[in-house]
Amino acid sequence: MLEAVRKALIVLTIIVLAVAVFGLYFSLNAVIDVFIGYKYAPIYKALMNLSVVILAIYVLKLLLEYEHSPKDSESSSGKE
Numbered sequence: 001m002l003e004a005v006r007k008a009l010i011v012l013t014i015i016v017l018a019v020a021v022f023g024l025y026f027s028l029n030a031v032i033d034v035f036i037g038y039k040y041a042p043i044y045k046a047l048m049n050l051s052v053v054i055l056a057i058y059v060l061k062l063l064l065e066y067e068h069s070p071k072d073s074e075s076s077s078g079k080e
Contacts, residue, residue, distance in 0.1 A: 025052065 025048075032044045 028048060029045060032041050032048070036044050
């Protein structure tokens with residue numbers, strides 16, 4: 001029962017985090033439109049999009065490494 005509640009809270013937290021990230025992304029685009037000249041706004045937006053892509057790849061890499069790491073440590077601890 002507690003495990004189900006824990007998983008539900010994790011899912012809810014991920015949803016809230018995703019909404020916050022999208023809100024931040026669109027707000028940063030609006031800030032660029034307001035404070036950066038129209039000539040340079042596409043450059044700043046491209047840099048911001050590139051940084052989001054790099055961050056997403058990094059987080060995905062960490063998640064994939066974490067997914068394989070506990071299984072390996074459990075099997076190695078069982079051998080000792």
